[in-house]
Amino acid sequence: MVSTYAICGIGQAIVDCQANVAFEFLESRDIDIGSMSLVDENEAIRLRKSLDNVMMSAGGSCANSIVTASALGSKCCFIGKVSTDEAGIHFKNSLRDIGCTFSTPPASEGPSTGQCIVCITPDGERTMKTYLGVSGFLYPCDLDEAAISGSQIRFITGYLWNCEFGKETALRAIDIAKGNNRMVALSLSAVFVVERFRPNFIKTLPLIDILFGNESELRSLFECDSVDMCMSKASEVCKIVCVTVGDQGVMVDGKGLLPIFIPAFPVNKVVDCTGSGDSWAGAFMHYYLLGSSILEAATFANVAASMVIGHFGARPKSDFKSQMERYNSTLLH
Amino acid sequence: MVSTYAICGIGQAIVDCQANVAFEFLESRDIDIGSMSLVDENEAIRLRKSLDNVMMSAGGSCANSIVTASALGSKCCFIGKVSTDEAGIHFKNSLRDIGCTFSTPPASEGPSTGQCIVCITPDGERTMKTYLGVSGFLYPCDLDEAAISGSQIRFITGYLWNCEFGKETALRAIDIAKGNNRMVALSLSAVFVVERFRPNFIKTLPLIDILFGNESELRSLFECDSVDMCMSKASEVCKIVCVTVGDQGVMVDGKGLLPIFIPAFPVNKVVDCTGSGDSWAGAFMHYYLLGSSILEAATFANVAASMVIGHFGARPKSDFKSQMERYNSTLLH
Numbered sequence: 001m002v003s004t005y006a007i008c009g010i011g012q013a014i015v016d017c018q019a020n021v022a023f024e025f026l027e028s029r030d031i032d033i034g035s036m037s038l039v040d041e042n043e044a045i046r047l048r049k050s051l052d053n054v055m056m057s058a059g060g061s062c063a064n065s066i067v068t069a070s071a072l073g074s075k076c077c078f079i080g081k082v083s084t085d086e087a088g089i090h091f092k093n094s095l096r097d098i099g100c101t102f103s104t105p106p107a108s109e110g111p112s113t114g115q116c117i118v119c120i121t122p123d124g125e126r127t128m129k130t131y132l133g134v135s136g137f138l139y140p141c142d143l144d145e146a147a148i149s150g151s152q153i154r155f156i157t158g159y160l161w162n163c164e165f166g167k168e169t170a171l172r173a174i175d176i177a178k179g180n181n182r183m184v185a186l187s188l189s190a191v192f193v194v195e196r197f198r199p200n201f202i203k204t205l206p207l208i209d210i211l212f213g214n215e216s217e218l219r220s221l222f223e224c225d226s227v228d229m230c231m232s233k234a235s236e237v238c239k240i241v242c243v244t245v246g247d248q249g250v251m252v253d254g255k256g257l258l259p260i261f262i263p264a265f266p267v268n269k270v271v272d273c274t275g276s277g278d279s280w281a282g283a284f285m286h287y288y289l290l291g292s293s294i295l296e297a298a299t300f301a302n303v304a305a306s307m308v309i310g311h312f313g314a315r316p317k318s319d320f321k322s323q324m325e326r327y328n329s330t331l332l333h
Numbered sequence: 334m335v336s337t338y339a340i341c342g343i344g345q346a347i348v349d350c351q352a353n354v355a356f357e358f359l360e361s362r363d364i365d366i367g368s369m370s371l372v373d374e375n376e377a378i379r380l381r382k383s384l385d386n387v388m389m390s391a392g393g394s395c396a397n398s399i400v401t402a403s404a405l406g407s408k409c410c411f412i413g414k415v416s417t418d419e420a421g422i423h424f425k426n427s428l429r430d431i432g433c434t435f436s437t438p439p440a441s442e443g444p445s446t447g448q449c450i451v452c453i454t455p456d457g458e459r460t461m462k463t464y465l466g467v468s469g470f471l472y473p474c475d476l477d478e479a480a481i482s483g484s485q486i487r488f489i490t491g492y493l494w495n496c497e498f499g500k501e502t503a504l505r506a507i508d509i510a511k512g513n514n515r516m517v518a519l520s521l522s523a524v525f526v527v528e529r530f531r532p533n534f535i536k537t538l539p540l541i542d543i544l545f546g547n548e549s550e551l552r553s554l555f556e557c558d559s560v561d562m563c564m565s566k567a568s569e570v571c572k573i574v575c576v577t578v579g580d581q582g583v584m585v586d587g588k589g590l591l592p593i594f595i596p597a598f599p600v601n602k603v604v605d606c607t608g609s610g611d612s613w614a615g616a617f618m619h620y621y622l623l624g625s626s627i628l629e630a631a632t633f634a635n636v637a638a639s640m641v642i643g644h645f646g647a648r649p650k651s652d653f654k655s656q657m658e659r660y661n662s663t664l665l666h
Contacts (some may be wrong), residue, residue, distance in 0.1 A: 240666075249596075257663040262632075263582075263596035295629055295664035299595075330590040331628035333573075 004150035005101070006074040006289050007282075011062025011157045012135035012144070013104075014114040015087045020117040026127055030191045036128040036190055037164075041086050044131035048118045056087075058094035058133065059116055061189060062157040064275040068282030068304060070100040071316045072324060074289065077101035078148045079173075087113035088134075099184040104142055107134045113126030136163040140172040140188060148173055149180040153210070153285050158189030158217075161197040166232055168186055174207050183239075188213035194220040206237045210288075212281045213246045227251065231259040242284060242301075244277060254300050262298050265306040279316065280305040283324075296332070303327050337483035338434070339407040339622050340615075343476070344395025344490045345468035346437075347447040348420045352384040354452040359460055366454055369461040369523055377464035380450045386404050389420075390511050391427035392449055393468065394522060394611050395490040401637060403433040403616030404649045405657060407622065410434035410480045412506075414471045419658075420446035421467075437475055440467045456565040462566075471498040473505040481506055482513040482586030486618055487542070491522030491550075516572075520614055521546035527553040543573045545614045551576050560584065564592040573627060575617060577610060577636075585631050595631050596637040612649065613638040629665070636660050 008111045052148040082088030084106045095102040114135030119127045185209045218230040234241045235253040243251045283304035286298035380656045382660030383618040428435040447468035451462045487510045493499045519541045568586040569573045582596040616637035620630035
């Protein structure tokens, strides 16, 4: 079966607006450090105006993963909704620059392109206020069936469930994938998403080949405190389960085997955690599709995530691919 | 080329006599905790008599590695010298029980079988007093050329250099291996060995395919404080270089590529570090010969070493192979 794409990402097209802030900036606004919450357009505009030196880049959890895989050399496509406004054009060009196909037609009416205001505190932690805008209006009819059926993995983020008809869009994408005997990967995205859509996630789980999440998301999903027990439950139905454990490393399991912890790579200085989990998932899928073992793919994903943490912004830097190739050559020679 | 054995170990045949001691036991005898030094037969007998609950097992750095590889399923043989005494018979039976071939004829005269008195302090650290005995009299004529030329890797420990004609025996074994286009692995063994035979080790290095050591041994070998620089020097001439960094993990490199750190697996409780480095080398060679990548072999060796650290004694426990197979099945499924 010939594949047009390695990975097809289906998610929210959001433009990241990032800036460094002092702890006091968030405290004075009563915003919890490390939180992610949804805001309306006015609040997003107000918050953005109070920031200095804002760096804009195409973002959103799903696109971040796809960009990492593209940067490593995977042929990827992204399905998501932007508006015809300047931010939408920025998003589109940014994906195309890295070699990722993005052909979802932009909405010529309705809300503006989604934006995520990312406030980075001196500890490298990110606090996000997201205005979903038009990104939250991705309908089943927006899905490019040829792209989905021609991809080895279709990657869906839990955030998608939070859109109008998002659940239907996600399930339709899974249907197309399963009908073509393709793999489906799901990122749990955030605890608030898991809490809101728990029954539907549990029902969808047997259709998921690769599940990504962190400890809190997994605990919330199964309403169980023991991560080991959650891993067992998830791995009974999913082929591969990857759960990050803080900045310590990642637990992997699958097929009801044995949960194994793989320690993280040491990072000299945490600059900005934005997108590290997204990069992890993107790198894991890239290496797994290249034929790496679970251990190899997870280790390289650890390295990739450590590189993203070590600089400003959610996106890999220009020397990312060559750096990763150097790691590869030593570890696989 | 058909191989009779996966690994042929050439080293000192020593019986380990292990016991738990209090820190004061060593302090009152002015023995540095964590040190390894050579003693004569009388001192070994005296020290052993002052210990309670001594556990005897066939040991010696090289045999420990070979036993680990055997326990994982590799077909191995060991070349080393014991006496016809009870300890010698104990050593021979112990290797045979685990499926390892040991056919070096025992010495019917001369010193008794070598013994290593291993004092284990409550921190899991091992302090060793070694009486080499007849193990130090392994001559080139003792080498089983068929076994050496029929093995995929011949594994030599630096300790061998410290025997009478040990250097000649080691170099002869390397000669046989190289003449048959086989791989040679060397463990640097200990700083005092490296200090004593540095020029000869440096000269031998280009003949070594896999080099094992720790940071201190590598620093001593190249008389250079920067481990990165030492790694570069070693990897310029060796195909694979594996250097343990305390209990933090291991650095791997080779062919002049890029030194990469692989973090250690977490250990719940350090019980006894005896033989952890030896097990690391044995497990690495086992998995590498099975076709694992450097990363996979090193990670599995980390797991194997963590298992040996978690119990009393230098040898893997009876459930070692099945435990390792469970790790394997998750990490490679």
